[in-house]
Amino acid sequence: MIGPAARAAQVVEQFGPEARVVAFRDEVTLVVPGARALDALRLLHEAPGGPPVLTDLTAVDRHPVAPRFEVVYLLTWYAPPERLRVRAVVEGDPPTVASVTGLWAGADWLEREVYDMFGIRFTGHPRLTRILMPDDWEGHPLRKDFPLTEEPVEFLGHTPRTPSEIVPRTPPRP
């Protein structure tokens, strides 16, 4: 058994100060710059013990922090069971990161979903189109600056409402 912390440490050893490891609640996260994400994932893919399974691929919008987007890869080794999260800080406008469809076929739809919801481009993806939203939709719904409102309808005298916010947002506690 290698362990997720040791696997992450191997990548840090190769990458130097570009990469770092964060541990929270017994979960290990490897943080790398977006430009090196594919290299890091390929290293983990080729590490001894067989390739991991790409359990999840998603993104986080840290707006208004810059750079605001992070692409998150969740890797799972089935035997022995281990999990490692790789978080890539994506820069650029539009934010762009290399596709991992070459390593995992299952990344195809997951990357299309991230493109659809966050507008992050994946270079090398075979067919980067919208997947959940309609093809003619404008904007990327899961971005923090995309408001949560009702869809406009063509009825006279109806203005789209924002869903009720019974409990207002409170800032983080010190």
Added chain:
Amino acid sequence: MPEARTETIILNMGPQHPSTHGVLRLVLELEGEVILGATPVIGYLHTGFEKEMEHRTYHQNIVFPARIEYLATFVEETAYVLAVEKLLGVTPPPRAQAARVILSELSRIASHLVALGSSAIDLNVTSLFLYCLQDREEILDILEMVSGQRMMHGFLRIGGMQWDLPEGFEARVRALMDRLPARIDEYDRLLTDNLIWRRRTEGIAVLSAQDALRYGCTGPMLRGSGVAYDVRKAFPYSGYDQYDFDVPVRWNGDAFDRYLVRLEEMRQSRRIITQALDRLPGGPWIVDDRKVALPPRAELTRSMEAVIHQFKLVSEGLHPPPGEVYAAVESPRGEKGYYLVSDGSNRPARVRVRSGSFNNLQALPVMIHRGTVADVVVAIASIDIVLGDVDR
């Protein structure tokens, strides 16, 4: 001699098609009856749950999971509350954990019964569908007895449950568990010994273990292809490591093997439920932490502190520390995980729902390649997708 010209035709299957188990559209490229290419088109049931959940407090979000995936409701609720508990660093009391296991396994049996019945009705075995739904109704009656609702329970709480298991719950579950094996054996005989069923499922919609891993398939899809990965064994939660159960695995990766895996999983769920009932611990059903759970009603009349805690929890909600966690459960459709990112405020900064159905459906074109149109129906039924879970 002139060269023979072949033309392929494009056939639209769905989105309004009874065999798609929801609103799924498939664009098939056909040469005669043979499928050369298939493109699933999804998103018809997209409702933006992830966005909605970013705008509500952690407690308000408890109602969403069961609406995302509406067949195994308690499994879904467990997945969400586990993620929030992990974020807070809270462990629910033993009674709540055991109750969650019982309710989750009951949900799993109910969900597998629907999968079994609906895949049977797709191949015109109508009677089995009715038997399965009859049994499922008995399970839903028990879940209603516990939570007050057949399906959208909203019963689990961060740190435990809303209230204790009701009186008579144990006897009723035991009575059902006594009847269940004979029922499952009957379904086994009805389908496994049915020549038509076997001819229509054996060797149909084959998915190799390699493809299942490449596409990130989980659940009966993966175990039907020979990989023994079960979240309950690999990353135990709610005390699953204390129960004695087997992970059924089959090796052919066809629709028949997935059916057998689900059948055996129902028997294993029954084993877990009986063990959990035998050693159901007493004691509280929610954590005694006033920063997480509401104070008991009786305390409100006596303690000013309790009133303040109540007020703070209701008017603002929880404030988990900044960080990110991923908690996964084994749902009947594979690994269901919640990835939560907290910025320290009373609402999650990001909620990601990792659904088994989404990844499993992605492997459909591989499974039906060079098959016939009639086999598409079998393939979709054997994946056992919930389109609400695919589109979220």
